Amino acid sequence: MGKNSVHRLESLGIIVGPIMALVFFLIEPGGLIFNSAESGDAVGVIEAMASNQTITHISALFVPLGLILMVYGLAGINRAIQEESMAAAWTRLGILCITVGATGWILTAGLSHVLAETDPDAIQSAVPVYKTDSGIAIISTMAVATGFLTFNLGLSVIYPPGRRRIGALVIAAVSVVCLVALIIGHTFPNPDMITVSRICYIPWVMWTTFIGIRFYKGIGFTDYYGAVT
Numbered sequence: 001m002g003k004n005s006v007h008r009l010e011s012l013g014i015i016v017g018p019i020m021a022l023v024f025f026l027i028e029p030g031g032l033i034f035n036s037a038e039s040g041d042a043v044g045v046i047e048a049m050a051s052n053q054t055i056t057h058i059s060a061l062f063v064p065l066g067l068i069l070m071v072y073g074l075a076g077i078n079r080a081i082q083e084e085s086m087a088a089a090w091t092r093l094g095i096l097c098i099t100v101g102a103t104g105w106i107l108t109a110g111l112s113h114v115l116a117e118t119d120p121d122a123i124q125s126a127v128p129v130y131k132t133d134s135g136i137a138i139i140s141t142m143a144v145a146t147g148f149l150t151f152n153l154g155l156s157v158i159y160p161p162g163r164r165r166i167g168a169l170v171i172a173a174v175s176v177v178c179l180v181a182l183i184i185g186h187t188f189p190n191p192d193m194i195t196v197s198r199i200c201y202i203p204w205v206m207w208t209t210f211i212g213i214r215f216y217k218g219i220g221f222t223d224y225y226g227a228v229t
Contacts, residue, residue: 006077011215013212014073021066022066028059028060029051029056042131045115060116074099087158093151096147101141101144102140145182152172181193181200185197
């Protein structure tokens with residue numbers, strides 16, 4: 001493994017981690033698919049989690065595992081990008097923001113375990129926990145969106161003209177959409193805008209998986225100090 005390359009185990013973390021986190025996030029009760037409840041509907045979300053305890057606990061276990069694997073892989077990318085250029089600085093800032101946001105999401109998964117054990121006859125008592133969960137999730141998502149924005153702005157300069165540069169710019173644009181939708185959705189509030197911000201997770205995961213596969217094949221930033229492959 002060269003000094004500017006990412007180990008295959010780290011590459012697998014980048015590939016498997018985000019996919020695992022997204023899949024179990026999607027099946028979390030009260031979320032986008034399973035027993036869906038509107039964002040901000042504290043009672044609806046808590047009831048969904050409490051009435052589907054097993055699924056909630058499983059989801060809250062595997063989402064953090066996926067995020068940990070992703071952060072592990074990002075640490076490998078951070079090590080691989082060592083050039084003292086503005087583009088490299090942007091990508092490293094992006095990795096830091098994503099790591100901070102992922103850590104916040106892991107904390108919210110811990111609170112999901114608490115919400116899952118809520119007594120159906122005492123839903124209101126768990127509302128403060130839900131609000132804490134939501135507050136952490138908002139800041140964490142903003143951090144992740146900012147991270148994907150800055151990381152891919154850096155990649156758009158590092159990558160040569162072509163599909164990879166276009167892909168990086170598209171993901172940067174998706175990240176801006178996520179930030180705007182998140183701010184609007186929680187300011188007014190507007191559940192539809194929150195849903196839009198959550199849908200942005202899908203292209204993020206697809207792009208991260210693509211990057212991970214390239215690193216796994218040894219063609220990520222192996223030639224970073226020359227022509228990027």
